[in-house]
Amino acid sequence: MRIEWSPEHVIFSEIDEFIADALRQIPVCASSCEDKAIARLYPTPTDGVDENADEDWREHVVPGLSELFQTHIDVVLKDLEEMREEDESFTLSFTTEHAPAWMHTLNQARLALGALHDITEDDMEGRTKVSDAEKSYALFQIEIYGFILSLMLQHTEL
Amino acid sequence: MADSDVLIEEQTKTDESLDVPWNVVAHNDPINLMDYVAKVFIRVFGFTKQKAERHMMEVHKKGRSIVWTGGRERAELYVQQLHGFLLQATIEKGR
Numbered sequence: 623m624r625i626e627w628s629p630e631h632v633i634f635s636e637i638d639e640f641i642a643d644a645l646r647q648i649p650v651c652a653s654s655c656e657d658k659a660i661a662r663l664y665p666t667p668t669d670g671v672d673e674n675a676d677e678d679w680r681e682h683v684v685p686g687l688s689e690l691f692q693t694h695i696d697v698v699l700k701d702l703e704e705m706r707e708e709d710e711s712f713t714l715s716f717t718t719e720h721a722p723a724w725m726h727t728l729n730q731a732r733l734a735l736g737a738l739h740d741i742t743e744d745d746m747e748g749r750t751k752v753s754d755a756e757k758s759y760a761l762f763q764i765e766i767y768g769f770i771l772s773l774m775l776q777h778t779e780l
Numbered sequence: 781m782a783d784s785d786v787l788i789e790e791q792t793k794t795d796e797s798l799d800v801p802w803n804v805v806a807h808n809d810p811i812n813l814m815d816y817v818a819k820v821f822i823r824v825f826g827f828t829k830q831k832a833e834r835h836m837m838e839v840h841k842k843g844r845s846i847v848w849t850g851g852r853e854r855a856e857l858y859v860q861q862l863h864g865f866l867l868q869a870t871i872e873k874g875r
Contacts, residue, residue: 662809662868663866664863665863665868665869665870666870667856667859667860667869667870667871668870668871668872669870671870671872683860683863687860687863687864690864725816726865726866729812729813729816729866730866732811732812733809733811733812733866735811736809736810736811741810741811742810743810745810746810746811764811768813771813771816772813772815775813775815775816775819779819779823780816780819780820780823780865
């Protein structure tokens with residue numbers, strides 16, 4: 623995969639089918655409704671110390687955050703719909719104005735995957751042997767999304 | 781006890797909870813990129829790059845870092861902003 627960054631556009635080219643599929647999974651992972659993912663994406667301000675404050679938070683703050691996150695996901699979904707196939711590879715292009723939404727959604731997908739698969743610091747550092755195929759693929763997704771996110775962080779502000 | 785006494789006592793308790801300094805604590809997680817965490821600190825708190833990286837390293841090595849101390853309302857606002865960037869953050873009473 624090649625990634626080109628210009629002042630106006632970000633272009634991913636020479637994407638093979640495997641990576642294209644992983645890219646299509648970004649909004650899916652970010653939108654996970656599993657309890658573990660929800661708990662990670664929407665933590666509370668006192669982590670259970672003040673149950674009333676946490677409940678107020680869930681009622682008044684979380685809906686706004688959820689709406690904000692969904693606007694980012696919608697941008698990524700729309701860009702991914704424009705991914706086109708040519709000469710047995712895929713090309714994805716989007717305006718740099720969408721970069722903040724991409725960074726947020728990539729991070730959201732990584733965090734949801736990490737929560738869903740109980741990814742630890744040791745897993746991330748490669749200090750554990752992962753034999754579970756789903757967890758291995760989740761680690762791959764976290765890595766590739768992290769690579770793209772890291773590249774974007776070098777070129778643009780949050 | 782007259783109703784007005786109860787009201788005064790409750791008012792005092794509320795004021796005390798607002799007066800206590802509150803810490804905004806950022807917590808470590810194994811997934812967030814270190815560069816990303818530092819950039820969030822710069823964006824939310826206006827930290828210099830050096831200060832943001834110092835707090836980021838404290839989060840990474842010690843598991844948590846107090847990134848701001850002050851009134852509760854503002855502390856909650858900062859936590860909301862940090863959650864908006866998907867960082868794990870809580871408030872706690874300062875000493």
